[in-house]
Amino acid sequence: MPRCRSWRPTRVGLQTPQSSAPGTDRRQWRRCRAKVEPGQVRCAECARALVEHPDVEVRRMVAMEVDVSRQALEVLLCDPDALVAACAAQTAGARDAEGGARVGQD
Numbered sequence: 001m002p003r004c005r006s007w008r009p010t011r012v013g014l015q016t017p018q019s020s021a022p023g024t025d026r027r028q029w030r031r032c033r034a035k036v037e038p039g040q041v042r043c044a045e046c047a048r049a050l051v052e053h054p055d056v057e058v059r060r061m062v063a064m065e066v067d068v069s070r071q072a073l074e075v076l077l078c079d080p081d082a083l084v085a086a087c088a089a090q091t092a093g094a095r096d097a098e099g100g101a102r103v104g105q106d
Contacts (some may be wrong), residue, residue: 063087
């Protein structure tokens with residue numbers, strides 16, 4: 001069975017006002033290896049932790065990912081930070097132009 005390939009914020013990472021990019025600082029991020037369904041790259045727990053992350057830069061990075069799940073994208077479309085919501089809208093628009101969501105991501 002495939003494993004999650006995402007980085008998950010640690011307690012320190014969630015308490016830091018501006019965190020480093022995922023995977024760059026082991027005090028703030030740890031690798032997740034939870035089992036996921038075939039075709040998925042991120043488990044639900046990691047997705048939730050990233051879309052709810054206090055640092056807007058982290059949420060913006062997730063919003064711009066090509067393979068972000070539809071559920072995560074829907075949350076980010078309503079983000080209180082206008083730039084995060086705009087990035088999510090741009091990703092959703094590009095996905096619509098391609099003909100819908102990617103297989104296995106939703």
